[in-house]
Amino acid sequence: MNLKNSFWILIVIVFFTSCSSHIIQVEYKTKDQHTLKADLFLPKEKSEKPLPLVVVIHGGGWRNRSGDMEGICKYLAEKGFAALNITYRFVPEYRYPVQVSDVKAAIPWILEHAPKYNLNTQNISIWGYSAGAHLAFLLGNQKDLGTGIHAIVVGGIPSYFPSYPDSPLITPFMGVKYIDDPKTWLEASPLNFVGSETPPTFIYHGVDDSLVGIDQAEMLAAKLMQYKVTHQFFRVENRGHLTTYYFAQEAEDKAIEFLKSTP
Secondary structure (H helix, E strand, O other), rough: OOOHHHHHHHHHHHHHOOOOOOEEEEEEEEOOEEEEEEEEEEEEOOOOOOEEEEEEEEEEEEEEOOOOHHHHHHHHHOOOOOEEOOOOOOOOOHHHHHHHHHOOOOHHHHHHHHHOOOOOEEEEEEEOOOHHHHHHOOOOOOOOOOOOOOEEEOOOOOOHHOOOOOOOOHHHHHHOOOOHOHHHHHHHHHHHOOOOOOOOOEEEEEEOOOOHHHHHHHHHHHHHOOOOEEEEEEEEEEHHHHHHOOOOOOOHHHHHHHHHHHO
């Protein structure tokens, strides 16, 4: 295949992807003169039944929106889901647990506006990648959301912060060095939130991830098994941290299948 043909195939893919969903920008939280906005992706075809909703949380080391997640939101809309692509305040100006509070604020907005957008409040899932996976797992395990969480999908998740005591990403997020406050680092780790009431969880992780080792996913899967939580763990072969984010459609397909098949 020559470059010219490849170019036009790419244009066609982008065109149809961009036309596969209806996007609405909303505001779900204002705090300290900072307004958090989100993009709500809805299927083009209207549904008579309320739509299952996936709250999608981007990565970027808690400091930016480099992992925007727009592509997965469009893909979810193609598959019949609504997807709410949210954000949160960034480090170094804001530190843990501000980001957890910010993503948590999306849930009351959803419950209030569900009738307007035909959203099924009995079928809300959370999906995040990297730093977004950390926040997604913590959000999915909050006890006071006012609704149950159907399932959680996490990719490239840092599940045990003490594994990276000198991390240039985790340290500013926590606002304190590990050596000075190991207890808080442990408490902020997803492993600390696993329990018998943890929602069904799908984990995917690049086998060759050198930024967040696959042992992080393995530890999370082991603890979910310990508590007999319904889960699946998909290893993405020959992929690192960024390449799993950009090129892991098989994992995304399996995650969507997991969301659809989970009772």
